[in-house]
Amino acid sequence: MSTLDHHYWLKDVIFEIGHAGKGIQAPSWVDGSTPLARHTLLYLAQGAGRLTVNGQSCGFERDALFIYPPGKTMSVELATEPDSELYVVSFDWFRLAEQTDAGRSYMRELSFPLEGRLQLSGSLFKRYLYLLAAGEDQGRSPLLAQQHLSDLLQILLQHARPAAANELSDRLRSTLDYMQNHYREEIRVDKLAELARLHPSYYSQIFKKAMDKTPVSYLTHLRMNKAKEMLLTTNKPVNDIAADVGYVDEFYFSRRFKDTNGYSPTIYTKKQDLNIISLSSPYTDHLFTLGIVPCAAQVHRYMPLVTKALTLPKHESEPWETSRQAFSDMQPDLIVCKDNVLAKAKAHINDIAPIVPIPWASKDIYTHHCEIAELVDRRQESLQWVDAHNQKADRxxxxxxxxxxxxxxxxxxxxxxxxxxxxxxxxxxxxxxxxxxxxxxxxxxxxxxxxxxxxxxxxxxxxxxxxxxxxxxxxxxxxxxxxxxxxxxxxxxxxxxxxxxxxxxxxxxxxxxxxxxxxxxxxxxxxxxxxxxxxxx
Missing domain, CATH: 3.40.50.1980 (Nitrogenase molybdenum iron protein domain)
Known part of the structure; x- marks a missing residue:
């Protein structure tokens, strides 16, 4: 955080401690089913086990530090060892909302700048955890405990940062990014393994486990999906599209396209029953208005649409929680989304179907409707809705x-x-x-x-x-x-x-x-x- 951000989060704030202690297991209220009532910090000084948050499980080893806001569900399973030492602190924090001569009013805050696993060097924060736990055991002053908590959170805000992802996952991700940026080129598995700093056979093994297909198959699907995108959104002839996605021979491209998809490139452009997934609820609404029911979609509650609802991020900063398998099971021909979630979608499912973004902030609702109608060949239905809506608005x-x-x-x-x-x-x-x-x-x-x-x-x-x-x-x-x-x-x-x-x-x-x-x-x-x-x- 910048100095300015740090100052903002600590300015005019008071704290209330719900729990501060240590033990060989988590408190009873960390039960995996009851949502957290307060912000909760966990630090494992000794031992090992697993931490599960909102159904997602991860390793919980010595020196692991986590913090989560109210509303999350959490459970902790530690190995039954007598020397396990888990610190748990739960707290509320309140920001000054109004100050008058008559007094002050504070509003409870449900968010915090840091969330999830944190990396933090040094040992000073451990001292404040010890003081908080010891203070609760020995009945020390609540005001002193609040000061210890304030000092602890100040250290986190100044020095903690999100923990790095698993190194092996990072290596795999680097090769996925490489393929997405260089799919036109000839890419060999040994080149990808070199990028990941892994033996080619081991690299192929972990790739297949993570992506449910080989690196060669993944690359082929990337190329075919980019070709589908161009078939839908451009007037380029097939031979130009083949060259654009890395195939010198148009006939070999067409044969690979048919082997991969079950139909030829020319048939794809004429398909009237495209299996569509929408990653953005406004665009699901557009498809619904055009008479199209996506096979799966992010939806909003005011749309009378029966489809497989997907839990997806509304913005790029939000987590991606839906598995790749959920998408591949739908066998989509096309995926549409806002441009502000495109990067995250490409990182997870770019090989499953062509992903066509419709710019969000730079275009208004009528342009969105026109572009989506053009994409799915529903121009007449679009004109009918615009006309009906204008008549309704006029009335x-x-x-x-x-x-x-x-x-x-x-x-x-x-x-x-x-x-x-x-x-x-x-x-x-x-x-x-x-x-x-x-x-x-x-x-x-x-x-x-x-x-x-x-x-x-x-x-x-x-x-x-x-x-x-x-x-x-x-x-x-x-x-x-x-x-x-x-x-x-x-x-x-x-x-x-x-x-x-x-x-x-x-x-x-x-x-x-x-x-x-x-x-x-x-x-x-x-x-x-x-x-x-x-x-x-």
Whole structure:
């Protein structure tokens, strides 16, 4: 962490210790089924065993250090040795939310900058663990214990870093990356083994175990999937595509393509029943609106779609939890995703099917719909939805204007410690684009610098800055119940919020996060209907 980040996380914070102790086994509440109630730190000073977090198991050896936030499930199995020594500390931490002459209020924080296994050199942190455990045993001052915990967390924030992945996995990953970047070239197994610093036979063995196919088969599938991608997204002739993926002989390429897929390259471009997987819930919504049911997909709860739901990251920083086998079992012809998860998808399943990304932030919902329709040959269905949606929006817009006139609206999302005022994209689409409601001047000025629906989503503000967003209506979207409580606190105690025109006129409306964060065709059709109910009394 930077010095600035470090300062931020420790500024205006207080701690509350739930448990601090050591033993030869974990406490009874670390049972693998009950979600953690507090942030939990584990350090194994002696012994060995296994740690399981949210169903994922790993080795737990001497000097292993882990930290996890509330909500995770965790179990620890240690070898039955008398010298096992496990330190466990659970705690809550609270950040100053508001300070007045009458007092201070604090909000509980559920996140922490570090998570999972940590690497930390030195022994000072062990001293604070010992002091915390000894203090609980001997009934020492709670304030002193809080200071020990604060010192311990300061060391972690300043010096700890995520532990390196298994070295063998890193070596294997380096060869996968090499193949993905050099698939056009002739690649021999001994070259890959050299990159991994392993004997060729051993390298082939661990590759087959990890990827369920040989290096040669993996490379062939990479090439064929890249060829499929070009067949779908370009007008290149087959001979050019063959050369682009590393085959000099077009006929040999076609034969390998058919051997791998069961049909020729020309048949692939004419297939009307492509088996599609969607890795991004908005694009699943687009496919559903076009009349296509993916064989597996990331979904949102407001889409009446029956398919195999996949647990997948929404952003590149989130973990990938679905196995390769789950994808290969579906035998997909095509995988679509947002561009912000493409790198992670390629790292895990690039050999299983062609992965076609649709740019997310740089294009709006209508462009998304058009590009996906073009990709799956559903242009007519796309035009039909756009026409029906525009007619629906026109009808509701006229009714809203007849009811509220040329009203303005401010849209505020409350997430953790952040207040976000939205423009014409995502949650703002229905109010500003579909219904034509006016934006607060400050949002309008920022929006004017961007193409409508692209690039700009929201700006972050401080609580008192709500005065810059006067409007006839205010729509509030809270991600969690804690966020909802936070905004209720602002409405009760902050004069700028209490005096906002929409609050004074009782034109404050709360929207459901999961419904309104959806930026996709079926989603905005539902949002339009709800906006009509909220605005026409």
């Amino acid at each position: 509701i817009r006229k009714k809203v204007k007849a009811s509220v006139g040329e009203a303005s609206a401010a849209i505020c999302v409350v997430r953790k410690n952040d207040l976000r005022m939205y423009g014409t994209r995502n949650i703002g689409h229905v109010f500003y684009r579909s219904l034509g409601m006016a934006m607060p001047d400050r949002i309008a000025n920022v929006q004017a610098m961007h193409r409508i629906g692209t690039g700009f989503n929201w700006i972050s503000i401080k609580p008192d800055e709500i005065t810059d967003f006067e409007s006839d209506y205010m729509f509030l979207v809270c991600e969690t119940m804690l966020d909802y409580q936070r905004v209720l606190h602002l409405l009760e105690t902050n004069s700028n919020w209490k005096n906002h025109p929409a609050v004074r006129a009782q034109k404050l409306r709360f929207l459901e996060w999961e419904k309104w964060i959806v930026y996709a065709p079926h989603g905005i059709d539902q949002q339009l209907e709800e906006a009509e109910r909220l605005l026409i009394v």
